Amino acid sequence: MNMIEAINSALDCVLASDRNVLIFGQDVGYFGGVFRATDGLQRKHGRDRVFDAPITEAGIVAAAVGMGAYGKRPVVEIQFADYIYPATDQLISEAARMRYRTGGEWWSPITVRSPYGGGIYGGQTHSQSPEGIFTHVAGLKTVIPSNPHDAKGLLIAAIEDDDPVLFFEPKRLYNGPFDGHHDRPVQSWAGHPASAVPAEHYRIELGKAKIARPGEALTMLAYGTMVHVALAAAQEAGVDVEVIDLRTLIPLDLQTITTSVEKTGRCIVVHEATRTCGFGAELAALVQEHCFYALEAPVMRVTGWDTPYPHAFEWEYFPGPARVARAIRQIIEV
Template sequence: MPRRTMVEAIRDALDVMMGRDSRVVVFGEDVGYFGGVFRATEGLQRKYGTSRCFDAPISEGGIIGVAVGMGAYGLRPVAEIQFADYMYPGYDQIVSEAARLRYRSAGEFTAPMVVRMPCGGGIFGGQTHSQSPEALFTHVCGLKTVIPSNPYDAKGLLIAAIEDDDPVIFLEPKRVYNGPFNGHHDQPVVPWARHPLGETPDGHYTVPLGEAAVRREGNAVTVLAYGTMVHVAEAAAAETGIDAEIIDLRTLVPLDVEAIERSVRKTGRCVILHEATRTSGFGAELSAQVQERCFYHLEAPILRVTGWDTPYPHAQEWDYFPGPERVGRALRTVLEA
C-alpha cells in the first residue's frame, strides 16, 4: 500500500474525485498554476485544465460566495482558504449563505461544498498564520467540521466531505502536513511515535463523517483530541507510562458522542486537548458533553489542556501550543484526584 504524507493524501483525494465526478471544481488563491502554498493541489490544473482547477483573487468573501453559487447550481466545489487565519472576510458567506441555504430554501437548494483550510501551528507563523478557529464553525447550524490527524483519514474524510450534500469545513493541521512528528518540535522520531507518513490506499474510499477512532486503548483516563494534538497525546502517554485511552475525534460536527461516552464510562477520567485558545474553545463543549452524559462515572474533574488566552509572538510558538509535558501533568493530576 502506498505511503503518503497528509499533503499527498489530500492531493490524491482531490485527484480521485476530480477524475470520478466532472462536477468537482477546485479553486482558491494560488491553487492552480502554483499548486497551492503547501502544494496540496500541485499538478491538478495541468491534468484537468483551468476550468476545473483555477486561481482566485485575494478575496475570501468572493471565494466562498462563488463556491455557494457553484453548489446551488449543481457543482461540487472545493475551495481553499490559504490559511485558516484568512477566513474571516469570508465568514459571513459561510454562516449566512452556505450554512443556511438548505433551510432557508426549504430544501430546494443545497450547498454541497468543501472549504479547505490549513490550521494550527508548525511554521512559526505567529498570530496571522497559526490560528485554530474550529469553534467558530462548530457553533453554526448547517456546517460540518472535520480535522484529520493522519494521511489515511485525511484522504477518506476529504472524499466523504466532497460527496456530502451539505457544506463541510475541512481543517488541515499544518504540523503534520509533510513529515514525521512525535509530539515534540526538536526531537527525532522514536519507535513508539505514530508516523504521519501513513499507508493510504490508491483509488476511492471514504472515512465516514461523525465517527471517532480509538488511537490507543487504555483503562486509566480518556484523552479527547483531534488533529496534531492526537500525536501530542500519544507522546505524553508513552512518556508518562499512563494507561491512557486516546480518542481521535476526526469530526467535531457531527460529534461521535457515543464513542466519547463509552470511553469515559470505562476509564472514569477525562483530559481534553486542543491547540486553540482555552476560553470558548471546542474543549468547553466536550467537557459539557462528558459532564452531562458521564457525571456518575467520573472519578476526577475533567481537565482541559489548550493554547493560552492570548496572542503569541512567532518565536514562542512551541511554548504556546500544548506539548507532552503539559499533557503529562494533566494526566497525572486526574489520576491523583
C-alpha cells in the same frame, strides 16, 4: 503518502469521478498551492476544473455557494485558516443556512479546505485555530484529520457530502507526525501505519471517531496535531490512557466518547486553540452531562493560552507531551 500527497490524491479521485467537482482558490491552479496540495491537478484535469482566484476570500466562498446551489461541488482553498474571517458572512449567513431557509429545495455542497494551526513558526497571522468559531454554527460540518490515511478518506467524504464542510488541515502534520518536541528533527510519515494510503477512491464516514490508543485508566480526547501529542504524553506519563481521535468535530461521535469515559471514569481534553470558548469546553460539558455518575475526577482541559498567538513563545503556547503528561498524573491522583 504524507498528508499533502494524500490530500492531492483525494482531490484527484473526486475530479476523476465527478465532473461537477471544481477546485479553485489562491495559487491552487498553475502553482499547485502554497503547500503543493493541488500540484499537477490543473495539468491533468484542465483549467476549467482547477483554477486560480483573486485574493478575496469572501468572493471565493460566495462564488462556491452559488455554484453549489446550481449543482456543482466546489472545493475551495483558503490559503491559511487565519484568512478565513472575511468569508465568515458567506459561510454562516449563506452556506450554513441554505438547506434550512429553502426547505431543502437548495443546498450548499461546498468544501472549504484550509491549512490551520501552529508549529511552523508562521507567526500570529499564519498559525490560528479557529475551529471553535465554526462549530458553533448550525449547518456547518467541521473535519480535522490527524494522519494521511484519514485525510484522504475524510476529504472525499466531505466533498461528496451535500452540506458545507470546513476541512482544516494541520499543517504541522503535512510532512510527518508530530512528537511535540520542536528541538528534534522533523519526523517522516515513512513507515508510519497511517501513511498506508490506498491510491483508489475510499471514504471515511463523517461523525465517526477512532480509538488511536486503547486504555482503561483515562480517556483523552484530541484531534489533528494534538492526537500525536496525546499519544506521546500517554507514553511519557506511563499511564494506561485511551486516546480518542475525534476526526470530525461536527458531527461529533458522542457514543464513542461516552462509552470510553464510562469505562475509564476520567477525561482530559487536549486542543491547540485558546482555552476560553474553545471546543474543549463543549466536550467537557457533554462528558459531564452524559457521564456524570461514572466520573471519578473533574474533566480537565489542556489547551493554548487565552492570548493572540504568541509568535515569540510558540512552543510554550503549543500543548506538548510534558504539559499533557502533568495533567495525566494530576487527574490520576484525584
